[in-house]
Amino acid sequence: MKALRRVLRVPGLWLGLCALHLGLAWGLAQPVAGAVRTAMGGHTWTDPHRLIAALAELLAQSPAIVAVFAAATVASGLLGAAIALLVRGGVLLRLDDASDRGSRAWAEFGRASLGNLPVLALIGLYGLVLRLVLSFVANALAGAHALVELVVLVLLLTFATCAGDLAAARRVLRGERGVHPREYVRACVDVARSPRLWLASGALTLARWAVAGAIVLVAVHGAGEAWASWSARGLACVAVFLALWRMAVAVEASRRA
C-alpha cells in the first residue's frame, strides 16, 4: 500500500501523463480521419452498424487509408516505448519524493529524465536481451503446447519488467552507475529472491495489459460510438495509473535494498 500512496501523492504526474497519452492518440487518429474524409469526397454513409461493407468498398477504392492507419498504429507503439524511456527518470524521482518544490519540480523532472536517459536506455537494452532469452526459456519449458508457452512467457515477461524497474530505480534514486550488466543481473537476482516484489509488480503489469486488451474490446464492441471512445480514454488513464503504481513498487523495493 506504500507504493499506492506514492502514486496518490502525485496526481499531477498521473494527469500529465494521461494528457500526453490521450493527446498523442487523438493526434495520431486525425490523419486516419482526414484520409477517410478525403476519400468520401463529401458523400455520406448512414448505417452505423454496417461499416464493414462500407469500409470494404472504401478501402478497395482508396487502399492508402490502410497505410495511414498502419502508420498511425506503428507510430503509437514506437511513441509509447519512447515516452516510457524519456520520462522514466523523472517519474521515478517524483514517485520517490513527492514533496512540493514549486517551479523547481519541472526542472528536476527534466534533469532526472534527460540525465539518466543513456543509462536507462542501456538498461532497456538489457531488458530486451533478457526478454529474448526468456522467450526461448518459455518455449523450452512449454514444449509443443502453444497456450502453455504463452502463459509461461507472460509470467517471465513480468519478471523482466520488474527487474528493469528495479535497476532503473537504483540508478536514478541510489546513484548506481547501472552501466555494467552485472548491476542488471543483480537486480534480476533480487527480484528472483523476492517473490512478493515479483508478484506485486507482475500483477500490476498483467492488469495493465488486461486494460490495454479491454480498450481493444471496447473499441470493437462500440466501433464508431462515442461511449466507446470515452471508455477507451478512461481505460487508458487507468493503464497509466497502473504503470505508475508498478514503478512505485520498484521505488519502494529500491529503498529497502
Added chain:
Amino acid sequence: MLAVGSRLLRRAAACALFGAVACEPAAAPERRVPEPGDPLRPPDVRGPIPAGIKLADYVLDASLDAEKHTVSGTARITWRNHTRAPVDSLVLHLYMNGFRAEDTAWMAEARGAHRGARQDKGEGKWGYIDVRAARLLAHGPTADFKAPEQRDAAATPLALVEGADPSLGTLALPRPVGPDEAVTVELDFFTQLPRVFARTGYDGDFHMVGQWYPKLAVRHEGGWQAHVFTLHSEFYADFGDYEVHLDVPEDMVVGATGVLVEERPPEGGRKRLHYRADTVHDFAWAASPDFLEYGDMWRDVRIRQLIPRALAADAQRHLDAQIAALESMDARFGPYPWSTITIVHPPETAGGAQGMEYPTLYTTSDILRLPLPLRLLGIHELLTGEFTTIHEFGHQYFQGLLASDEATQPWLDEGINSFSNTLALDDWLGDDASVARIGNQRVSTVDMIRVALPASAELDPVDRPADAYRDFTGTFGGTVYRKTAAVFHTLRALVGPDKFDRAFRVYCDTWRFRHPTGDDLRAVLVRELGPKVRISETGPDGQPVDLDVADFLQQGIETTAAVDFAAARVANRRAVGDGGWHRGQDGALALIEPEAKPDGEELEDAASEGFALIVREGEFRVPVELEFEFKGGERERLWWDGQARYRLFTFPGKKLTGVAVDPDDKLLLEGERLDNRLRVPGSRQRDGISDPAARFSEAVDLALLGGLGL
C-alpha cells in the same frame, strides 16, 4: 457427487485457463431414426412426377476396397430414346478421369488446386475410372434388370472408346436405338479414388465416392449433350431410378443417395447394403468408420447427419440450418419431393470434399473454431457452417429438382441457388439477416453479395458456359454466384417481392423434374410479371416509370454492364426571379429591380432553387428511386427511369440539404454505393465513416500506448 463436483471444478478451471481449447461442448449421444420405406414423400405431399421423364435407370453393384481406395463393380444402364431420331451410340461421362493425368481438361485448368485445397504429391495423387468390359444386354422392350445377379448369357460385347479428353467415352451400338425404344448395357468398371482435394476421393478411412461410375450424357434432339469435365463444370444427367448394391467393410458407416432398403448380415468382415433412389439424376455415397450418426425428422423427411466425433458438437447448428432451409424452400419453391436428406461432414483433413451436392445427399463444411480472444471480440459467423448447409441443400432444388445443365449455364444452379439461400436466411433470421458479426458491426446477406460485385463481375457476363471461365480471372464465384443472385434480388425488389415470388414459383412448378434453360426462366418471368412492370405512376416529368423486364434480364445476364449511380452534386442557387426589363401590357419596357440582398446573406427559401445532379456511371440502365431532403426536414421521393447518362433535378422555391440515390437499397446489383448520398456543401452532417474510423484508430493507439508505454 463430490467426484462430479471436482470434475466440474477442474473443468471450470481448465476453461478459465485454456478458454477456446478446453470449453468445446461435448458431442451429444448418437440419434438414429428409422429409414424411410419409400425414397419419395407421399404423392399428396410431394405432388405428381411428370410421366416420361425417367430416361436413364441404373443398377450399380460395387465393392469398396478401403485399403487401396478403389471401387470396382458393374453399372447396368437402361436408357430410353425420347428423341425423334434413332441413336447409334451412347456417350458416357467418365468423370473420375478428370483426375487421371496433368493434361486432362480438368487438371490443366486447375493446376493441382481446387478451392484452396491442393492435390497431394505422393501416393493417391491420381484418380481414374477404367471401363474394362461392356455388354449389350437388351434392345427394345427391357427385361427386369434391377437385380444385379441377373445376367443375360447372350449379351453382346461392346467397346467403349475414350474421347480426346478421357472424361468422355462413346459406346457404339450394333444397331440404332429408335425413337421410344430402350437399350440396356452393362459395364464393368474399376475406379481408383484420388486422395481428396476436389469433391471426391479418400482421406484415411474416409471415402467420399462421387462421380465414380460411368454415367450417361443427356440426349437432345440435336445430339448428345456431353461435356468434357472441366474445373468449373459440374453435371447434367437425365432423371431415373437407381438400385445400388454396395459391398463395404463391416465397420463402415455409410451415407448415400436415396434410402437403405436392405442390409445383409455381415459376412467375412464385410457387409452388403442395398440403396434405392427414385427420380434422381446421380448417386453418391460416403463411408467412414469414424462417423457418428444424428437422425432427425422434419415433417416426414428424415434428416441424417454423418459427422466425425471431433465435429459432432456442431450437429445441432447444422440441423437448425437444414430445417430452416427446408421450411423456406419447401414453401417458396414447391414441396421437397424426397423422403430423406443426408448431410455428410468430411473430416477436417478432407476439406476438399466439403461443400458439394448430390441428390438427397450433400457435404457441408466445418464451423470455424474461433480462439477465445476472437470470441471476446464478439465475432460470430454463419458463413463457414450454416451457410454451406443451406447452400448445399438449396442445390436439391437447383439443380437436383430443376435439373438445368450445369456445364452450359452454371448460373441456373449456383446463381439461382445463391439467390434462394439469402431468401432462406432472411426467412430464418429476419429480413436482411446478419451472416457475420464483429462487435457491434454486422455483415448482412446483402453485404455478402454486394462486396463481391465490383471486383469480379465486370469481366464475364453471367450467361457463359462453365468452361469459358478461366481460373486466372477469379470471376467465376463473383459472377456466377453473386452477380446472378444480385440480378434476381434487384428484380424482386423492383417489381415487388410478392409479385416476383409468385412468378418464380410458377417457374419452379413448371420445371420440376425437368431440364430448364435460362431462356425458360426468362420466358416465365416475362410472362408472369408482364413485359413492362409499372414502378411509379409519376416520374420526374410526370410520366410513369416502367421496368422492361426482358431488357433488365438481358442486361443482367448477358452483359457485363454494371449498375452504378452517383449523387454528383447537390447545392442551392438563386431562383430565377422577375428582375430586369420586361414589356408590360402596354407594350412598353418597364424595369423591375429585385430587392438587393447584402453579400453573404442567406437567400430565403422562396428565392432559392435546390438542384441535384444524378449521374448514371454504369452502363446498366435501370429505374432508380431518389430521395431529396429539404431544409426543415421535408423529404420527397421520386423515380427516375435511369435511361439517360445523367439527370438534373431542380426545385424552385425550395432549399435542398441532401440527396440519396436508391435510399431503400433496392438495387443490390449496385456494388459501389458510397457515392449514393450527398449533402450540400458546408453541411454539418458527418460522412458517417471518418469519425468511427478515427475513434477506432484512437482506441487502438491508446491500447498500444497503454500496453507499451511506461
